[in-house]
Amino acid sequence: MKRKIIIASSILIIGLLIGFRLVANKSKMDAKKVMPDNKNVTIPVTAVAVKEGSTDQQLVRTGSLIPFKEAEIMATSAGKVLSVKYDLGSYVSQGATLVKVDSKLKELSLEATELNINKLKKDTERYNKLLAGNAATEVQVTDTKYNYENALNQAEQIKQQINDAVVAAPISGRVIKKNIEPGEFVNVGTSLGTILDMSRLKVQVMISENDVYKLKEGQHVSVGTSIFPDKKIDGVISYIAPQGDESHNYPVEIVIKNSNQLRAGTFVSVEFKQKSSQNALLIPRSALVESVRNPYVYAVENGIAKRRKIQVGRELGDNIEVLSGLQSGETVITTGQINLSEGAAVNVTK
Numbered sequence: 001m002k003r004k005i006i007i008a009s010s011i012l013i014i015g016l017l018i019g020f021r022l023v024a025n026k027s028k029m030d031a032k033k034v035m036p037d038n039k040n041v042t043i044p045v046t047a048v049a050v051k052e053g054s055t056d057q058q059l060v061r062t063g064s065l066i067p068f069k070e071a072e073i074m075a076t077s078a079g080k081v082l083s084v085k086y087d088l089g090s091y092v093s094q095g096a097t098l099v100k101v102d103s104k105l106k107e108l109s110l111e112a113t114e115l116n117i118n119k120l121k122k123d124t125e126r127y128n129k130l131l132a133g134n135a136a137t138e139v140q141v142t143d144t145k146y147n148y149e150n151a152l153n154q155a156e157q158i159k160q161q162i163n164d165a166v167v168a169a170p171i172s173g174r175v176i177k178k179n180i181e182p183g184e185f186v187n188v189g190t191s192l193g194t195i196l197d198m199s200r201l202k203v204q205v206m207i208s209e210n211d212v213y214k215l216k217e218g219q220h221v222s223v224g225t226s227i228f229p230d231k232k233i234d235g236v237i238s239y240i241a242p243q244g245d246e247s248h249n250y251p252v253e254i255v256i257k258n259s260n261q262l263r264a265g266t267f268v269s270v271e272f273k274q275k276s277s278q279n280a281l282l283i284p285r286s287a288l289v290e291s292v293r294n295p296y297v298y299a300v301e302n303g304i305a306k307r308r309k310i311q312v313g314r315e316l317g318d319n320i321e322v323l324s325g326l327q328s329g330e331t332v333i334t335t336g337q338i339n340l341s342e343g344a345a346v347n348v349t350k
Contacts, residue, residue, distance in 0.1 A: 042346065042347045043336060043339050043346050043347065044336060044349050045305075045333045045335060045337070045340070045348055046335045046336065046349055047332060047333045047348045048284060049329060050281060050282075050283055050322070050329065050332060051328060052280065052328050053279070053319070058271060059207075059214075059272040062205070062268065062270070063203040063204055063268060063270065064264075065201045065202070065203050065256075065264050065266045066201065066264055067173075067196040067264050068200035068202055069173065070194065070197070071173075072170075072191050072194055072195075073099070073167060073170065073175075073191070073192040073195065074192065075099070075167060075192055076165075076188060077103065077161060077164040078186065078188050079102040079186065080102040081099060081102075081180055081181070081184050082101065082102055082182060083099070084098070084178075084180055084182055086175050087178065089175060090174065091172075091173070092174075093172050094170065095168050095169060096168060096169045098169050098193075099180065099192055100165065100166055101167070103162045103165035106165070113151055113154050113158060117148065117151045120147050120148035121148055123144045172195075172199075173196045173197035173198060173199075175194070175195055176195070176196050177191075178192075178193045179193050198258055198263075200255055200258055201258050202253055203254050203256070203270060204252070204253050204254075205270055206249040206250065207252045208249055209249070211274065212244075214272075215240060216237065217240055218236060219272075220273075221236070221272050222271040223235040223254065223270050225262065225269070228260060231260065234256065235270065237252060237253070238253050238255045239251075239252065240252050280313070280321045280322075281323075281327075281328060282316065282320070282321060283320055283332055284319060284320075285318055285319065286335065287334050288320065295309075295311070295312050296309045297337075298340050299326070299332050300331040300346060300348060303345055303346060305333065305341070305345075306343075308325050308332075310322055310324065310326055
């Protein structure tokens with residue numbers, strides 16, 4: 001019995017010793033995992049001041065193509081539509097008859113008015129002869145002449161109304177909307193469809209105040225699109241706005257010939273012959289701790305490294321344009337960032 005107690009006690013003591021040893025070893029391992037505190041260690045780095053620099057680049061702007069002309073087919077007379085001579089997608093020529101509206105009553109009214117004109121014309125001639133023989137008064141002659149001229153005016157008005165019953169194409173182009181069918185009733189001003197002139201296309205871009213004075217109307221530019229990446233289309237500046245917006249940007253319009261059958265709404269880039277000189281906030285590319293997809297830098301404030309998340313723009317050689325996150329005059333670290341953490345003490349060396 002005593003022997004069993006001794007054996008059990010020995011096993012318990014050995015187990016306790018092993019447990020204490022494991023706990024001690026774990027404490028040593030955890031201590032090794034703790035990162036050293038660099039805040040009390042001055043890390044040597046190199047740094048540069050953030051400056052505004054002038055960047056000369058080819059003046060390029062982007063925009064979307066719009067039709068050279070767009071026009072509504074408008075009803076100019078009220079009545080029942082007798083015929084529609086176009087379909088969706090049809091090509092029509094300027095002046096061609098597109099829609100006819102019923103004008104039968106106006107034609108009958110014109111016939112009656114013309115008969116009255118013939119009668120009044122004879123009356124006028126007769127009264128003039130009678131006046132010459134003192135058989136009529138000047139009042140009779142004047143009234144008859146007035147009625148005759150008034151009937152002539154009425155006839156011209158009716159003729160115009162009859163002409164208005166025939167709707168002609170306002171421009172040449174393709175029909176992209178058809179809003180009417182024969183048998184429907186229309187009023188004056190009703191939109192019957194839409195025509196686009198796609199023989200030429202336009203694109204409007206915004207140009208800064210610094211660059212707009214370098215441009216002239218009639219100047220040629222190069223227009224490109226991802227649809228035809230190997231082709232450059234010749235464009236001409238057709239309009240430069242005399243007034244800019246609140247940001248001092250000016251609308252500039254470019255016209256191109258649509259020989260490639262481009263469609264309105266296509267995204268294009270316009271490359272001008274002039275170069276654009278702009279001020280930008282620049283830092284060396286080496287100041288980036290990570291890639292331009294997740295850019296941040298370390299700025300130096302009173303000998304302490306401060307992590308700054310930034311937004312980058314263009315890559316200009318060895319420099320990167322900074323859009324936000326830094327200000328001119330601040331200092332950013334260019335080497336030694338691998339050993340840095342937020343709040344680390346640094347010593348800027350040359």
